[in-house]
Amino acid sequence: MTQWISICKIDDILPETGICALVGDNHVAIFRPNADNTLYAISNIDPFAQASVLSRGLIVEHQHELWVASPLKKQHFRLKDGYCLESQTHSVKSYIIRVHQNKVEIQI
Amino acid sequence: MHKTQLVVLGNGMVGHQFIDELCNLIDVNQYDITIFCAESRPAYDRVHLSSYFLTHTAENLLLASTDFYHDRNIRLLLNEPALWIDRQNQNVHGKSGQTVPYEKLIFATGSSPAVPPIKGSDGTNCYVYRTLEDLERIASCAKKCKKGAIVGGGLLGLEAAGALRNLNIETHIVEFAPLLMAEQLDALGGELLRKKIEAMGIFIHTNKNTTEILHHNNGKTMVFTDGSSLDIDFIIFATGIRPQDHLAKKCSLQIGKRGGIAINQFCQSLNDPNIYAIGECASWNETIYGLVAPGYRMAKIAARHILGQTDDSFTDADMSAKLKLIGVDVGSIGDAKGKTPQARSYLYLNEQKEIYKRLIVSEDNKKLLGAVLVGDTTDYGNLLQLMLNAIDLPENPDALILPTSNGEKPVIGIDALPESAPLCSCMDVTKGQILQAIQKGNHTIEDIKATTKAGTGCGGCLPLITQMLKVELGKQGLDITNHICEHFPYTRQELYHIILVGKIKSFHDLLHTYGSGYGCEICKPTIGSLLASCWNDFVLQPDLLPLQDSNDRFLGNIQKDGTYSIVPRSPGGEITPDELEAIAKVAKRYHLYSKITGSQRIALFGAHLQDLPHIWQCLIDAGMETGHAYAKGLRMAKTCVGNSWCRYGVGDSTGLGIEIENRYKGIRTPHKLKIGVSGCTRECAEAQAKDIGLIATEKGWNLYVCGNGGTSPRHAVLLASNLDKETILLYLDRLIMFYIRTADKLQRTASWIDSLEGGIHYIRNVIIDDALKLNQHLEQAMTALRASYQCEWAKVLAHPKHQKHFQHFINSPRPDNYIQMIPERKQHKPAPPQKDTVESYRSPQ
Numbered sequence: 001m002t003q004w005i006s007i008c009k010i011d012d013i014l015p016e017t018g019i020c021a022l023v024g025d026n027h028v029a030i031f032r033p034n035a036d037n038t039l040y041a042i043s044n045i046d047p048f049a050q051a052s053v054l055s056r057g058l059i060v061e062h063q064h065e066l067w068v069a070s071p072l073k074k075q076h077f078r079l080k081d082g083y084c085l086e087s088q089t090h091s092v093k094s095y096i097i098r099v100h101q102n103k104v105e106i107q108i
Numbered sequence: 109m110h111k112t113q114l115v116v117l118g119n120g121m122v123g124h125q126f127i128d129e130l131c132n133l134i135d136v137n138q139y140d141i142t143i144f145c146a147e148s149r150p151a152y153d154r155v156h157l158s159s160y161f162l163t164h165t166a167e168n169l170l171l172a173s174t175d176f177y178h179d180r181n182i183r184l185l186l187n188e189p190a191l192w193i194d195r196q197n198q199n200v201h202g203k204s205g206q207t208v209p210y211e212k213l214i215f216a217t218g219s220s221p222a223v224p225p226i227k228g229s230d231g232t233n234c235y236v237y238r239t240l241e242d243l244e245r246i247a248s249c250a251k252k253c254k255k256g257a258i259v260g261g262g263l264l265g266l267e268a269a270g271a272l273r274n275l276n277i278e279t280h281i282v283e284f285a286p287l288l289m290a291e292q293l294d295a296l297g298g299e300l301l302r303k304k305i306e307a308m309g310i311f312i313h314t315n316k317n318t319t320e321i322l323h324h325n326n327g328k329t330m331v332f333t334d335g336s337s338l339d340i341d342f343i344i345f346a347t348g349i350r351p352q353d354h355l356a357k358k359c360s361l362q363i364g365k366r367g368g369i370a371i372n373q374f375c376q377s378l379n380d381p382n383i384y385a386i387g388e389c390a391s392w393n394e395t396i397y398g399l400v401a402p403g404y405r406m407a408k409i410a411a412r413h414i415l416g417q418t419d420d421s422f423t424d425a426d427m428s429a430k431l432k433l434i435g436v437d438v439g440s441i442g443d444a445k446g447k448t449p450q451a452r453s454y455l456y457l458n459e460q461k462e463i464y465k466r467l468i469v470s471e472d473n474k475k476l477l478g479a480v481l482v483g484d485t486t487d488y489g490n491l492l493q494l495m496l497n498a499i500d501l502p503e504n505p506d507a508l509i510l511p512t513s514n515g516e517k518p519v520i521g522i523d524a525l526p527e528s529a530p531l532c533s534c535m536d537v538t539k540g541q542i543l544q545a546i547q548k549g550n551h552t553i554e555d556i557k558a559t560t561k562a563g564t565g566c567g568g569c570l571p572l573i574t575q576m577l578k579v580e581l582g583k584q585g586l587d588i589t590n591h592i593c594e595h596f597p598y599t600r601q602e603l604y605h606i607i608l609v610g611k612i613k614s615f616h617d618l619l620h621t622y623g624s625g626y627g628c629e630i631c632k633p634t635i636g637s638l639l640a641s642c643w644n645d646f647v648l649q650p651d652l653l654p655l656q657d658s659n660d661r662f663l664g665n666i667q668k669d670g671t672y673s674i675v676p677r678s679p680g681g682e683i684t685p686d687e688l689e690a691i692a693k694v695a696k697r698y699h700l701y702s703k704i705t706g707s708q709r710i711a712l713f714g715a716h717l718q719d720l721p722h723i724w725q726c727l728i729d730a731g732m733e734t735g736h737a738y739a740k741g742l743r744m745a746k747t748c749v750g751n752s753w754c755r756y757g758v759g760d761s762t763g764l765g766i767e768i769e770n771r772y773k774g775i776r777t778p779h780k781l782k783i784g785v786s787g788c789t790r791e792c793a794e795a796q797a798k799d800i801g802l803i804a805t806e807k808g809w810n811l812y813v814c815g816n817g818g819t820s821p822r823h824a825v826l827l828a829s830n831l832d833k834e835t836i837l838l839y840l841d842r843l844i845m846f847y848i849r850t851a852d853k854l855q856r857t858a859s860w861i862d863s864l865e866g867g868i869h870y871i872r873n874v875i876i877d878d879a880l881k882l883n884q885h886l887e888q889a890m891t892a893l894r895a896s897y898q899c900e901w902a903k904v905l906a907h908p909k910h911q912k913h914f915q916h917f918i919n920s921p922r923p924d925n926y927i928q929m930i931p932e933r934k935q936h937k938p939a940p941p942q943k944d945t946v947e948s949y950r951s952p953q
Contacts, residue, residue, distance in 0.1 A: 008918045016654030022920040030918075033626070045926065050941030051670040052916070052926040056658045058633070061595070061626035069629040071658030071666050 004098070004105040010037060013104070018055035018068065020044045023106055028095055029055035030104065031079055033066055040079035041095035041106055046070045048090060111140040114414070115200050115210040117190050117355070119143050122387030122403035123216030124151035124171045129411040131180055141182045142208045144200065146189035147239065150174055155400055158271040160243045162810070162826045164789060169240070193359040195380060212382055212414050215356060215369055216407075219349035219388035219398070224259070228321030233328070233342035237268045246344065250275045253341035257281075257330060259318060260346035261288040263431070268344050269310055270434035274829070280311040280338060282330065287314060292429065292440035296457065297480040300464045304436045304483070313338065349398050351389045364391025373421035375410040384410045397425055405536050426496060426533055430481075430488045430568040432869060439481035439488040439568070442495045443468055448477050454506040458483075465509040467491070474500055479509075488568045497529050522576045531576075532562035532569045542573060546580045553577065554862065570865070592853055593630040596623040600634060600778070600853045607635075607642050614651045615639070633657050634853045637740055640776035641848045644896035646903055648910050659738035662914065663900050664720060667713060669927050669938035672720060674700070674712040675737035676727050677773065680747040680765035680785070681708030690730030694723050701935045707744045707782070709735055714936070716923055718915045724901040733899040740854070741776040742783070742844075745769040746794065750787030750804070757787035759804025764833065765793075768800075771837065772844060774897045778851040778860075781844070782816070796824045799857040800840065808832050811839060813871065814861040822858040825868045828876060838887070842875045845886040845893075 007021045007030065018031040027044035044052050049072050057068040060076070067076040067085065076085035082092040096107040114130075116123055123143070130141075152169040160169065177184040185202060192201040193213070200208050221236035223229055233253075235246050250256065256272050258265045261283030272279040281288070287298030288305070302312055317333040321343065330338045351368035353361075362370040362378045368391030370378045375390065377383040387403035388396060397403065402425030409422050428441040446453055450471035457464050463483035469476055476494040481487065487509055494501065494508075502508070525531070527540035537560050545559045553574060557563045563570045591597050596619075598606065603618070612618050615635050619627060636655030639645065645652060647660055659665050664672030676691070691710055695702050698719050700712040715723055724734075736743065747765035751757030765785035772781075784795030785802045795801030801812035807830035815824025827839065851860040864870045873879035904910040916924045928939040 012918060014650055014653060014913075019918040020916055022917040022922060027917075027924075027926070049668055049670075050926065051668065052924050053658070053666065053670040056661065056666070056670075058629045058657055059626075059654070060628035060632070062628060064625075066626065072668065074629060 003108050004100070005108055007104045007106055010039075010099050010102050010104055013039075016059060018057070018059065020052065020055040021106070023095070023108060027052045028106060029068070030097060030106075031055070031059055031066075031068060033059050033079070037099040039097045039099060039104060040066070041097040042068075042077060042079065042082040043092040043094075045092065046072055046075075047084070047092055048073060048075060054092075111138055113209055113211045114139055114141045114214070115208055115212075116141070116143045116214045116216055117200070118216035118218055118352075118387075118389070119145035119147070119151045119184065119186075120216060120218045120387070121151060121154055121171065121400055122218070122407050123214075125404045126214060126216060126386060126407035126411055127177075127180075127182065128172075129408045130414070133411060133415055136180045136182070139181075141180075142200075142210075143177070143182065143184045144188050144190040144202055144208075145184060145186050147241075148187050149240065150177070150184060150186070152240065154238070157237075157240070157243060158267055159826075160240060161247060161271045161275060162829060164247075166240055168823055190355060193355065195359050195383075198382065210382075212384065214410060215383065215385040215389050216387050217352040217355065217389045219351050219396075221345060222348045222350040223345045224318075224347050226318050226321060228323060228328075229343075229345065231321060231323045231328070234321070235342065235344045237264055237344050237346050246342075247275070249342050250277050254278055255280070255327075255339070255341045256344065257338060257340045257342075258344045258346055260348070261285070261312070261314065262291060262346065262348070263289065263429075263433070265346035266305070266433045268346050269305070272344075273308065273310055273434065278311070279309075280313060280340065281305075282316050282318060282338070283312070283314045284317055285314065288312065289438070289440075292438070292444055292480075293482070294445050294466060294480050296455070297438075297444075297464050297466065297482045300457075300462060300482045301433075301436060301438065304462055305434060308434060310434070349388060349396075351391065351396055353389055356385070356389070364394050364396070366391065366394060366396060368396045371406075371422075373409075373423065374413040374418065375406050375422060376413070384414070386410050392422060393424070395424075397427070399425075399427060399429065401425065401534050401536070402427075404534075408536060426530075428492055428495070428533065430485050435869070437481070437483060437485040439479070439485040439491075441479040441481075441488070441492050442476070443478035444480045446478065451477055454509065456506070456509050458511075467505055467509055469501060469505055473505065476501055476505070485568070489570070489572050492533065492568065493525060493529065493531070493572065496533070497525055499524055522572060522579055531572055532560075534569075535561040535564060537562035539576070542576060543580065546577060551577070551581060554859070592634055593628055595619065595625045595627050595631050596635075598622065600638070601850055603635065604638050604641070604849055607638055613639065613643060613645070615655050616651065629657070630853070633660070633740075636660065637776045637778070637853075640741075641893070644774075644776075644893055646898070647900060648904065648913070653913075662717060662720065663724075663734065663738055663904065664715065665738050667938070669714075670924060671714045671716060671927055671938070673737070674715055674720070674723055674727075675705065675709050675735040676732040677735040677744070677769075678709050678732075679769040679773075680745050680762050682747075682762060682766060683710070687730055687732055690727060690732070694726045697726075698723055699929075699936070701937065705737075707737075708746050709737070709744060711737070714927075714929065714938070716916065716927065718921075718923070721905060721911050721914050725905055728899070728902055728905065734901045736774060736900075739774075739776060740779055741774065742769070742772040742781045745783035745785055746798070747785045748787050748792040750785075754787060756790060757804070758806055759787050759809060761785040761787035761793060761802070761804060764802060764809070764836075767833075768802075768837075768840065771894065772840070774900075775844070775848075775893055777844065777848055779854050779856045781847075781857070797821065798824060800824075800843075802836065805830055809836055811836060813843060813868075814857040816856050816858050818856075820858070825861070827868065827872060839875055841890040842883050842886045843871070845890045846871075846874060846882070849886075 013032040015035040018029050021028045029044040031040045044054050046053050057071045066079045082094040084090040151171040188202045190200050198210050221238050255278045257280040258268050259282050261281050269279050288301050320331045322329040327341045356369045364370045369385035371385050371390045375384045386406035409420050430439045446468040451468050454467040466480040468478040479491045525539050529539045531539045550556045550559050632655045695712050701714050705711045745765035747762045750761035782798045783800045784793040784798035786793040786795045787804045797815050797817050801824045803810045809831050810829045811827045812824035813827045815822050929936040930939045
């Protein structure tokens with residue numbers, strides 16, 4: 001059965017930035033690239049450094065897709081699926097996310 | 109294994125160049141190389157000798173460290189002149205008694221100053237201008253004197269005159285010929301040069317033949333053949349050179365008519381094929397070349413010939429030169445005096461702007477034979493190539509020297525040059541060699557300079573090299589665009605002006621009108637920095653915050669484990685016991701690793717994101733403020749204790765450093781900016797390794813600019829000496845603002861100055877002489893920027909809304925469990941990452 005967990009209000013996320021949420025034991029980075037309700041969620045853990053930091057990176061556009069650049073060493077992770085541009089084996093997990101009645105919800 | 113035994117006599121510029129050339133061609137382990145050097149130092153740059161008066165250090169002038177020789181297994185014998193050569197048995201005998209055998213021997217003994225046989229010229233306070241020791245003697249004499257004369261108005265004489273003037277000595281030039289630089293200039297050019305130099309307060313006496321120097325209690329009197337005289341305190345002779353061929357004569361090597369070891373086209377002695385001579389001690393075709401470029405060429409040819417390569421040979425040298433003498437641009441190309449029979453001239457004289465240019469062309473108007481340029485040498489590179497490669501002149505050759513207001517200048521296409529054309533005559537680099545370097549992937553001017561050395565001499569060839577780079581990259585389908593990234597087709601400088609003129613305050617407005625797409629990790633922080641440089645709005649306001657990389661966004665430097673460092677400002681490295689106490693307290697409470705940084709500040713490491721506001725609250729309550737260690741902006745001023753405490757100090761370096769740091773703190777610059785202030789020439793604050801360096805002198809402060817440590821260490825260069833505080837602040841206001849406005853993204857001041865044509869001279873023109881009429885504007889802009897300063901942490905703490913970003917989880921107060929510490933010495937450090945926590949990648953369906 002699909003289960004949605006409520007994280008925060010959409011207004012809690014400043015447009016063009018990301019935040020980190022605790023979902024069970026997992027650290028999840030949630031990004032809001034624009035002022036609308038489009039959201040993306042991938043693991044918050046930088047797989048190169050094993051540090052919980054990806055939500056603090058810059059949201060960037062390359063090859064007509066959106067990525068987050070790790071704040072540590074700037075590797076790129078694709079927002080829609082966690083694919084790592086520099087090293088596919090370092091790609092990270094992604095999550096399904098939605099806005100429902102102004103609440104940010106993540107599927108587990 | 110047999111090693112080839114090589115002995116080099118002399119370790120001057122040419123002797124060093126020979127070793128450098130040779131070592132690039134050979135396996136040094138198969139050679140046994142010994143250098144006899146009469147001086148106490150390894151090779152140094154005599155061309156820029158005068159800079160010794162400004163810096164008083166020899167290190168800046170050294171061409172290579174002693175490690176250079178050591179690493180190549182070369183024996184460099186300092187203070188060891190060779191006394192005797194046994195050509196029969198092939199041995200060199202040194203002054204200390206040692207004997208070194210040779211298979212090949214290279215004379216690079218250079219020249220000594222030729223002092224004319226004037227009565228009294230060997231008296232006290234009479235000097236020559238050749239070695240560092242000569243300059244040391246002149247500097248110490250100048251301290252006690254007011255008036256100095258230079259005999260000789262050639263290159264060296266003018267160089268020495270500029271140096272004396274900088275020492276605040278009343279300077280006189282005494283020249284035998286009717287004009288200055290008689291070797292390189294014609295009458296009109298010499299006259300204009302004279303006017304310009306006289307305008308600087310230097311006295312010039314031409315047509316003066318000195319018959320005697322009288323020494324008396326009040327100094328000296330120079331007596332001239334026309335009956336006039338000149339009272340003076342000391343005299344420097346810059347009257348030409350004499351080849352150092354004494355040793356060669358002793359061992360019966362063939363000597364040229366004007367002296368010098370007679371050599372063939374491979375630089376071999378005419379009567380001993382195992383002996384070579386290069387540079388000013390050599391005589392080729394009865395000519396002695398007193399410039400460094402022909403000497404370098406000989407060094408290269410001799411090195412190759414020793415290895416059996418005979419494809420390159422010496423055939424007369426081009427004596428063209430582009431110089432800056434006491435701030436005056438002078439260029440002389442080929443037959444500058446029009447001695448070729450039936451040569452014709454084109455002249456351009458602008459007395460308003462003090463510019464003179466002359467072209468000397470062949471009778472049929474087809475070829476350029478020579479040129480004279482005074483006051484403006486921008487045409488030098490083009491003209492030199494036209495002459496060297498005998499390229500056909502355009503229909504109206506005068507267009508080559510007329511101002512651009514008369515229409516476009518005909519520029520020689522780089523394609524017209526053969527690959528063998530020497531593009532850089534100073535370093536003897538051909539078009540073909542530069543082409544190769546570009547094809548191997550050197551795609552910037554800096555890379556080409558580093559790889560080929562082209563453009564590192566007078567720099568006259570740089571416009572041509574730039575042109576070549578563009579053409580070549582175009583052929584490869586590459587562009588040299590300076591566009592900052594794919595989202596903005598503009599350079600950083602252009603964006604700066606767009607923001608300023610259009611009063612643009614947000615990334616979105618800029619992107620909407622001038623860019624495309626979403627933005628990236630290049631343009632976002634760059635534009636964030638530009639907006640800060642223009643308006644200095646709070647970096648955490650909602651439309652600016654998304655532009656900041658993690659450091660600026662959380663006002664701390666992110667560490668490998670996701671924790672942050674905390675660096676409060678301690679201006680000039682000064683910190684009170686109360687502040688130390690507050691720092692200690694907060695470090696203990698939050699379990700922070702404590703360290704002194706390289707910038708005379710205390711840094712605390714390992715702070716959790718959510719603890720940052722409270723930690724800063726404690727520090728700000730104790731009277732401290734942010735140190736901006738996270739910002740591309742002014743960092744700090746490193747100082748020594750200066751004359752407040754130090755028994756050697758002559759200036760209050762701590763006080764000045766604190767004042768400057770406080771004056772510019774918080775200002776965002778293209779890259780980080782560091783300052784150093786030393787209270788005396790011992791330079792304990794390492795000011796010359798900083799973007800801005802100040803060193804106290806007896807008369808004020810010497811201001812150095814554009815140095816740095818880091819990956820490519822660079823010494824700062826002297827901008828001006830003996831300044832008072834008000835002048836320093838004025839210059840710095842202008843300089844920092846000019847840097848902000850014209851540098852490229854993430855370009856530190858050292859590479860910025862390299863990118864400005866004319867380098868330090870250009871900066872001096874803008875900052876001191878106000879050549880661009882910008883200074884008032886720059887000062888106003890800096891005043892406005894300074895007025896908008898705020899401690900960003902104080903602002904965060906004053907508004908709770910800014911603090912809500914400082915939490916790790918948006919939905920939980922729990923700390924970040926990925927942060928784990930392990931003990932290290934008496935403190936702790938981040939634990940190594942645990943591999944088994946990696947989550948697996950799963951593409952969503």
